[in-house]
Amino acid sequence: MNEYVLDPKTHDVLVARAYTHRGYTPDEADCAAKLCHMASRHGIKTHNAIKALHLDHLFGSGKADNPGCVPGAQIEKLPSKFRATQRWNAHKKLGQAVAFEAIDTCEKLADQFGVGVVAVDEAFHYLWGGGYVMASAKRGYIAYTNCTAALAEVVPFGGKHPTLGTNPHSWGLPTTDAIGFPIVVDWATSTLAMGRVQQFAREGKTLPPDAAVDKNGKPTQDPNAVAALLPFGAHKGYGLSLINELVAAYIGGSLPTLRCRVGGENEKHTPSFFFQVIHPDAIACDFAKGRSQKENLKAVIADILGHGNDGCILPGEIEHRAAQRCEQAGGLIFSEAEIAALRELAAECQYPLPPSSIKPCASS
Amino acid sequence: MNEYVLDPKTHDVLVARAYTHRGYTPDEADCAAKLCHMASRHGIKTHNAIKALHLDHLFGSGKADNPGCVPGAQIEKLPSKFRATQRWNAHKKLGQAVAFEAIDTCEKLADQFGVGVVAVDEAFHYLWGGGYVMASAKRGYIAYTNCTAALAEVVPFGGKHPTLGTNPHSWGLPTTDAIGFPIVVDWATSTLAMGRVQQFAREGKTLPPDAAVDKNGKPTQDPNAVAALLPFGAHKGYGLSLINELVAAYIGGSLPTLRCRVGGENEKHTPSFFFQVIHPDAIACDFAKGRSQKENLKAVIADILGHGNDGCILPGEIEHRAAQRCEQAGGLIFSEAEIAALRELAAECQYPLPPSSIKPCASS
Numbered sequence: 001m002n003e004y005v006l007d008p009k010t011h012d013v014l015v016a017r018a019y020t021h022r023g024y025t026p027d028e029a030d031c032a033a034k035l036c037h038m039a040s041r042h043g044i045k046t047h048n049a050i051k052a053l054h055l056d057h058l059f060g061s062g063k064a065d066n067p068g069c070v071p072g073a074q075i076e077k078l079p080s081k082f083r084a085t086q087r088w089n090a091h092k093k094l095g096q097a098v099a100f101e102a103i104d105t106c107e108k109l110a111d112q113f114g115v116g117v118v119a120v121d122e123a124f125h126y127l128w129g130g131g132y133v134m135a136s137a138k139r140g141y142i143a144y145t146n147c148t149a150a151l152a153e154v155v156p157f158g159g160k161h162p163t164l165g166t167n168p169h170s171w172g173l174p175t176t177d178a179i180g181f182p183i184v185v186d187w188a189t190s191t192l193a194m195g196r197v198q199q200f201a202r203e204g205k206t207l208p209p210d211a212a213v214d215k216n217g218k219p220t221q222d223p224n225a226v227a228a229l230l231p232f233g234a235h236k237g238y239g240l241s242l243i244n245e246l247v248a249a250y251i252g253g254s255l256p257t258l259r260c261r262v263g264g265e266n267e268k269h270t271p272s273f274f275f276q277v278i279h280p281d282a283i284a285c286d287f288a289k290g291r292s293q294k295e296n297l298k299a300v301i302a303d304i305l306g307h308g309n310d311g312c313i314l315p316g317e318i319e320h321r322a323a324q325r326c327e328q329a330g331g332l333i334f335s336e337a338e339i340a341a342l343r344e345l346a347a348e349c350q351y352p353l354p355p356s357s358i359k360p361c362a363s364s
Numbered sequence: 365m366n367e368y369v370l371d372p373k374t375h376d377v378l379v380a381r382a383y384t385h386r387g388y389t390p391d392e393a394d395c396a397a398k399l400c401h402m403a404s405r406h407g408i409k410t411h412n413a414i415k416a417l418h419l420d421h422l423f424g425s426g427k428a429d430n431p432g433c434v435p436g437a438q439i440e441k442l443p444s445k446f447r448a449t450q451r452w453n454a455h456k457k458l459g460q461a462v463a464f465e466a467i468d469t470c471e472k473l474a475d476q477f478g479v480g481v482v483a484v485d486e487a488f489h490y491l492w493g494g495g496y497v498m499a500s501a502k503r504g505y506i507a508y509t510n511c512t513a514a515l516a517e518v519v520p521f522g523g524k525h526p527t528l529g530t531n532p533h534s535w536g537l538p539t540t541d542a543i544g545f546p547i548v549v550d551w552a553t554s555t556l557a558m559g560r561v562q563q564f565a566r567e568g569k570t571l572p573p574d575a576a577v578d579k580n581g582k583p584t585q586d587p588n589a590v591a592a593l594l595p596f597g598a599h600k601g602y603g604l605s606l607i608n609e610l611v612a613a614y615i616g617g618s619l620p621t622l623r624c625r626v627g628g629e630n631e632k633h634t635p636s637f638f639f640q641v642i643h644p645d646a647i648a649c650d651f652a653k654g655r656s657q658k659e660n661l662k663a664v665i666a667d668i669l670g671h672g673n674d675g676c677i678l679p680g681e682i683e684h685r686a687a688q689r690c691e692q693a694g695g696l697i698f699s700e701a702e703i704a705a706l707r708e709l710a711a712e713c714q715y716p717l718p719p720s721s722i723k724p725c726a727s728s
């Protein structure tokens with residue numbers, strides 16, 4: 001596969017311009033560019049600029065009737081008697097802008113109280129949950145987020161009809177001092193994403209078992225027959241997906257099957273976010289052999305990956321290696337097809353990419 | 365299978381006496397009896413009185429060299445500048461007594477700050493994590509706990525040697541007003557427990573795939589060849605198990621492979637606990653159609669279980685039905701073998717069970 005290296009600053013200007021061109025404020029556009037940059041730097045192709053702007057077009061500002069995302073919307077911070085938690089109505093503001101502010105607020109609360117929580121109602125897709133907790137973990141915090149995914153595409157364990165989102169969970173652990181990068185546990189609660197099913201279909205491949213069902217609710221391995229997805233790990237993944245729906249329901253999320261769809265008079269159609277940060281000092285007790293907390297982390301991780309387990313990959317390690325590769329290449333790495341899509345975005349917002357900003361990737 | 369109904373008060377007196385007979389204080393013994401009662405009432409046979417006292421014998425007060433649990437130990441609450449979190453050194457106090465006090469403390473913190481966290485170092489097995497969060501959810505809170513399981517029996521994804529515990533996660537959601545019982549998501553991060561593998565061996569059955577490995581680290585379905593367990597859901601369950609080890613490492617847990625074992629000069633050998641409670645009011649924003657938070661929960665759950673999904677079971681529902689059955693039977697239900705084991709415990713602590721306290725179970 002031919003790969004190209006895009007100058008990071010050019011990428012950021014392009015993405016920000018594409019967002020301001022659609023009516024977003026400069027601050028919102030910068031947040032969008034920042035998350036797309038982080039995603040591309042860490043090899044998260046499912047949430048790069050192309051996907052983000054496509055999502056905005058389909059469900060966000062580009063959706064003519066009842067847009068899911070409103071440029072320039074203001075976060076309303078609701079009054080609360082509880083000091084370590086906040087409850088926000090995002091009023092459909094750009095998800096990335098809300099998420100960056102929420103995780104930052106959680107960190108400030110954790111600095112003061114040991115733990116901080118921000119619950120967000122009336123949200124729009126924040127794209128890559130792992131990005132926010134990774135950034136927080138790099139700043140030294142234990143961070144967690146979950147959200148309700150846009151569409152209900154997943155069948156509850158034992159059911160037939162999709163009534164759950166792919167509802168991801170993302171944990172970031174501050175392990176950079178111990179191993180050189182933060183451990184990030186970040187995945188959807190479905191076995192596969194719907195995008196992967198479509199990829200299997202294009203490539204004429206068979207799905208793994210227990211990943212999807214057909215229109216009758218029967219398990220299928222034929223990607224062309226897929227009507228809905230299944231949770232990973234049977235009842236366990238189902239429980240994890242259900243948690244996001246219930247947390248969203250406590251926050252203010254409405255019926256899952258109406259989310260990001262039309263219908264249901266006076267129902268809401270927005271996802272919800274939950275963010276939480278813990279200050280590692282707040283849970284630090286006593287460490288054996290006079291170790292510091294960081295040294296203890298390092299010793300525990302070395303024990304887990306010792307005893308012949310050196311072939312194991314830590315969660316977040318693949319993303320770390322992708323970032324190292326970008327570092328060596330001197331920019332963000334994209335495939336030929338992705339560069340073509342970025343050129344289309346550049347044409348949309350009248351920002352021609354300087355020829356010198358794109359170079360072939362030496363290591364591709 | 366013949367089943368018997370044991371008078372609940374007799375059960376509680378028996379279990380408390382068995383613990384005081386081993387040197388535990390009356391308060392500790394009452395906590396132990398309470399959790400065993402809850403476990404038996406909810407059909408959790410893996411954590412009833414027989415198992416609890418057997419565990420205490422093997423790893424707790426009965427372990428001659430370096431007991432894992434010390435009767436009468438006092439919790440040391442370490443000073444902290446953070447007001448919504450606490451850090452405790454349990455000094456190997458009985459796990460159930462520590463866990464009940466920890467979840468209670470989290471609730472008080474959540475009443476004040478919206479969220480409360482208690483981290484526990486130098487702990488001893490708390491048995492049934494689901495019990496503490498279920499009780500908290502019944503009192504109206506969103507509760508969560510994780511812990512490091514006694515022994516490292518689980519191989520990290522892609523590895524060969526067991527360096528992770530079966531590390532459970534337990535979430536309790538206050539849904540009683542909506543559906544009649546709290547939703548409780550509670551399971552180990554291994555595909556099976558080691559006790560289940562032994563049961564498969566006794567019954568001459570084959571294990572499911574991807575549940576265990578042999579001594580060479582190769583996957584096996586032969587229960588007699590099992591040397592270690594595998595996480596559920598491949599890298600996803602691995603990540604979830606790893607979270608408990610890392611949270612424990614931030615708290616003060618030492619090398620996983622030494623936990624509850626001997627060796628490693630000046631290393632610690634104790635599990636760690638993490639507890640967290642969120643007040644549902646602290647995250648409540650705005651609900652569609654003028655619903656209350658409780659009505660919103662009910663509507664969301666009805667949507668998830670609607671559309672032909674009425675065959676789905678909610679997490680916690682099986683435990684709820686077990687409690688209903690005990691209610692109808694007028695006591696705690698035990699098998700014939702369990703009654704025999706309880707009689708042995710009764711002999712140990714010289715508390716003969718009154719004949720009238722045990723009756724055949726009408727519905728068995």
